[in-house]
Amino acid sequence: MSLAELEYSGRIARLTLNRAEARNALSVELLKDLRARTEELAGRSDVSVVVMTGAGKSFCAGMDLKAVLGNHELALSLLTSLAELTHALRMLPQVLVARVNGAAIGGGCGLTTVCDFAITHADSKMGFPEVDLGVCPAVVAPWLVRRLGAGRARMVLLRGGLMTGREAFELGLVSGVVESLSGLDAAVDELAGRLAQGGPDALRATKGLLNELDGSADLALLRRAAALSADVLRTPDAQERLRAKMGG
Amino acid sequence: MIRVELNGAVASVILDRPEKRNALTPEMLASLISGVSQVRATAARVIVLRGEGSVFCAGFDLTLCQGHPDGSVMRSLLSGLSEAIEALRSQPRPVVIAAHGAAVAGGCALLGAGDVVVTNDEARLGYPVVRLGVSPAVSAPFLRLRTGDGAARERLLDPSVISGKEAARIGLVSKSVATAGEVAALAMEEARSMAAKPPTAIAATRGLIEEIEGARDRAWRALGVSLSLTGKDEERRLLPAVWETGRGR
Numbered sequence: 001m002s003l004a005e006l007e008y009s010g011r012i013a014r015l016t017l018n019r020a021e022a023r024n025a026l027s028v029e030l031l032k033d034l035r036a037r038t039e040e041l042a043g044r045s046d047v048s049v050v051v052m053t054g055a056g057k058s059f060c061a062g063m064d065l066k067a068v069l070g071n072h073e074l075a076l077s078l079l080t081s082l083a084e085l086t087h088a089l090r091m092l093p094q095v096l097v098a099r100v101n102g103a104a105i106g107g108g109c110g111l112t113t114v115c116d117f118a119i120t121h122a123d124s125k126m127g128f129p130e131v132d133l134g135v136c137p138a139v140v141a142p143w144l145v146r147r148l149g150a151g152r153a154r155m156v157l158l159r160g161g162l163m164t165g166r167e168a169f170e171l172g173l174v175s176g177v178v179e180s181l182s183g184l185d186a187a188v189d190e191l192a193g194r195l196a197q198g199g200p201d202a203l204r205a206t207k208g209l210l211n212e213l214d215g216s217a218d219l220a221l222l223r224r225a226a227a228l229s230a231d232v233l234r235t236p237d238a239q240e241r242l243r244a245k246m247g248g
Numbered sequence: 249m250i251r252v253e254l255n256g257a258v259a260s261v262i263l264d265r266p267e268k269r270n271a272l273t274p275e276m277l278a279s280l281i282s283g284v285s286q287v288r289a290t291a292a293r294v295i296v297l298r299g300e301g302s303v304f305c306a307g308f309d310l311t312l313c314q315g316h317p318d319g320s321v322m323r324s325l326l327s328g329l330s331e332a333i334e335a336l337r338s339q340p341r342p343v344v345i346a347a348h349g350a351a352v353a354g355g356c357a358l359l360g361a362g363d364v365v366v367t368n369d370e371a372r373l374g375y376p377v378v379r380l381g382v383s384p385a386v387s388a389p390f391l392r393l394r395t396g397d398g399a400a401r402e403r404l405l406d407p408s409v410i411s412g413k414e415a416a417r418i419g420l421v422s423k424s425v426a427t428a429g430e431v432a433a434l435a436m437e438e439a440r441s442m443a444a445k446p447p448t449a450i451a452a453t454r455g456l457i458e459e460i461e462g463a464r465d466r467a468w469r470a471l472g473v474s475l476s477l478t479g480k481d482e483e484r485r486l487l488p489a490v491w492e493t494g495r496g497r
Contacts, residue, residue: 095405116401147398175402198378198407201482206378206404209385209473213466214397
């Protein structure tokens, strides 16, 4: 069974992070499967909209650092995989909508900012608590700057911590918020259906220009960011805090 | 279809085709450009751009594209729009836009030429054109300067229109007032206030901001993206919905 499921319904595809038992934390395997599904989508000119979501209660709890703690090479490889995945997602010809069904934290919150739209519910937990753990949220930083503007991105990344879905909407981190999880599907389906009415060539051309204008194609920046994040991860401060958090 | 009026230090450039909700034609866009250069010869210090009638501007008059499946009219409209925005941005006077009622598609793109944009809470703004096989790319370099990249992405890919109140929240307009009737008066007030300030300082500040933004080169690239779709299969298939159903604009 794949950790990333892809289903098609007309011009709309749904990409599901399918590792509910680990709150969809991004492991080497999950990132690999997500990347494979992304490659598959890149060739689907019959699909206009991709809805990304998480199985179970969480959207994505962030990077699964447990397996790479204390191993710099593995950590760098994991972070580089995330960097390359975010780039591949952004370069997809389809319009991306994040259906943020629950917690979207760190790298998981980063995935929502790579999407063109994100919809969540008022009580979801979102944010970038990396600095609280002595970690640098480098890979997500370029995407957050593009999403929020540099001023607000600076505040969010340096302040760390989490926010509610409502606060995320007020900040501009997500494009829409519904009162409760029960209303999420209706809002996402409405948006995806509306987007899917657009001419595929017009959508692709417009998204391509937006990617060009905001520098989204800069893969070298993302790879440098992954290296920076891996460097900070091996500092004693980060290692101690992460070990304490993981209970040993 | 374009009028220029001088009131003291404020020149008003007026879209004057109220029976068609000021829908833009290639000729109107050319007159808009010549209207702006006409202002150059006057003592006006600020330009107000507004629309006559119930709305500011409903966008391109797409019925003119009927019978031109090669995209020639659409190309004139897109190029004229881009040149009109450039004409307003490259001259030295601040531009205040009174966008009451509706600023849709090409009409919303015109807002990219404004230093200050006023609308009303119930007004409808947005770019509902991808469903016609038309790319609003031509608006992108200016919209993103106002709203940031995140909101610009949403507005250009989502064919729905938003309210004036929401437009003020995301920065697409500078200010939204309660009723459409107040928009022109507030725009005039903003214009008079800027006209009373030393023009050298205003022009220098505006010029520097323009330089920092660096949108000019990108405007030509963006126009190229919109033009790349004109006359192509998708536009030929989707655009006729405008005159066949009377909807879609």
